[in-house]
Amino acid sequence: MMNNRFLKVAQDGHFFDKHKKVLVAVSGGKDSMNLLHLLFRLQKELEINLGLVHVNHKQRPEADQEEEYLRNWAREQELPFYSTAFTDSFSEQKARKFRYQFFQKVMQEEGYSALVTAHHADDQAETIFMRLLRGSRWMHLSGIQAVQKFADGELIRPLLSFSKTELEDLFHFEDESNDSLIYFRNRVRHAYLPLMQQENPQFSKQLLEFGKEQHLLHQALLDLSAGIDLTNLQVFRQQTEAVQYVLLQLYLEKFPDLQLSKSQFDMVMAILRTKANYRHKLKSGYYLIKDYERFSITKILPQTDTFSESYMIKSEGIVEIGRFLVSLNQPLEGAQQVINLEPDKPILIRKRQAGDTILLHQVNKKLRRLFIDKKISQTRREEPIVVEQDGKIYGILDIAISDLSKSLKNDIIKATLYIKMKE
Incomplete structure (x- = not known):
């Protein structure tokens, strides 16, 4: 039964060990309604208290009806319900940014330490393939992580080991926009992946395995580089070019909102290898600061109490x-x-x-x-x-x-x- 399998995955993954107040993001679609019902049924076993959060994107006539249904369901179950409306011109990127900013706001204001979303194995395969198509750097090809830091707590995706076909056929709302090929993810889901699966029926499964291997490789590099002071330029320059490349990639992970393009990354590497006493504005308010001994990336430029020549x-x-x-x-x-x-x-x-x-x-x-x-x-x-x-x-x-x-x-x-x- 789905309840037992989900409970085992959640307990084996220690997803909720540190959390009492858990906020679940619910759109009203099949995926999020499955997640909501699983967490609701297993509140006692997982020792959590649930709250629902919903963003009304105002893109369909049914959107207000869906929000009202979720509000009433939460009221009947005596669960907190938080919602807001997206009113800007719509794009996938803007809508996603808006959603997660609202989720963060609710978590911080209402004291939730975990946000839970309904991403599953099919979403994972699509994400890895999308990142391949977009030319993402290797460290991002491991796909979506089951647990990651978010706001003042964690973002948890407990359905990543389940495929969409394994989800229950519960009451949910259908979003016709999920079939529109205007959106990149929909083209991947309905056109690109089916074409790949004609060549290899196991293509989606192998994407997931590829993502797992990338994650293990990434973790191995983190473990092996743990003792390296990579911002020490003498240490950095003693490494081979390949190791320097990996070390800089790992260092940049500390700044998730600094997404350097390949050309920008190459420029930073060239500065580290050749220039001394250098300050360079990157993007998103970040600066590369370098002297003869060390380098750093920061939004706050270091203080200079005494001025040299x-x-x-x-x-x-x-x-x-x-x-x-x-x-x-x-x-x-x-x-x-x-x-x-x-x-x-x-x-x-x-x-x-x-x-x-x-x-x-x-x-x-x-x-x-x-x-x-x-x-x-x-x-x-x-x-x-x-x-x-x-x-x-x-x-x-x-x-x-x-x-x-x-x-x-x-x-x-x-x-x-x-x-x-x-x-």
Whole structure:
């Protein structure tokens, strides 16, 4: 009986050992209704308390009726029910992002530690095949994981070892859009996989085996690399190119929202192998930070309490230079200076040098003379920091802005440097 098999899989997998409040995502289709009824029947054995969460995508006339049915069912069973509506222009990607953001919100606000979805073995085979077609990196070819971190808890998929044909024929709603070949997954399900199975009837089964092998290979690499300090550049460069490739892939797994393309990945690898003291903006707010000894990927650029001789700004973002926050093209709230520069040219932040001059009121004035005229205190004169581009000084942090900068103020195409004293 399905109940007993499901209970054994859940207990052997220790899916709910750490969870009391469990949120189950229910669409109203056959898969999620099977999952809902299994969990409802086995609440006592699994020692869990259920809540239902539903997203009404508003794509069909029946959508409101389905939501009302689920709401009433939850009320009859005395289970909490949470729902919301998707009102944006529809796409698979946007709808999925919206769903999981709502699931996370409910979990955090209502104290659920687990979210459960109804993905099964057929979904797994489709996902692996879709990732192959899209050219995903090897580590993503293991498919969907039964348990993974999500929100402040876990996302659990207890039906992954069951095929759709094994599910009970319970009351459910049919979604006609599941047959539309507009959507990529539907083309895989109704066209591509059946074609492959004409060549090999076991094709879907072999996709699942391939995914399992990929998962084992991935875990083996994690185990073997556990003792390697891969952000240590000396250690990293001692490895063969093949090992470097794997180590960087494993490191990037720490940043699930940073999906680098192959060309971006190759660029990062080239920087690690050849360049020193490098900061590069990647995507999704992430930066690659590299010095002579180590590298890291971070959304927060490291603090620099003391400023050395110079620093080259080559990409957008906020950096700390001495006692200043300096941001290229990203406004800083409360910025004390705004310096305009030529676009697409390197910007050098450096200490004052002998003979430096700045153009003020159409006169090139030596910095020493400027400090005297402006009655700059001796403390502020000790380590003035200048902004240079193409060998010309556009500003002195916290002291002056050149005519060169002011002449660019109204240009539509320009680079803008925002400067703020650290608190």
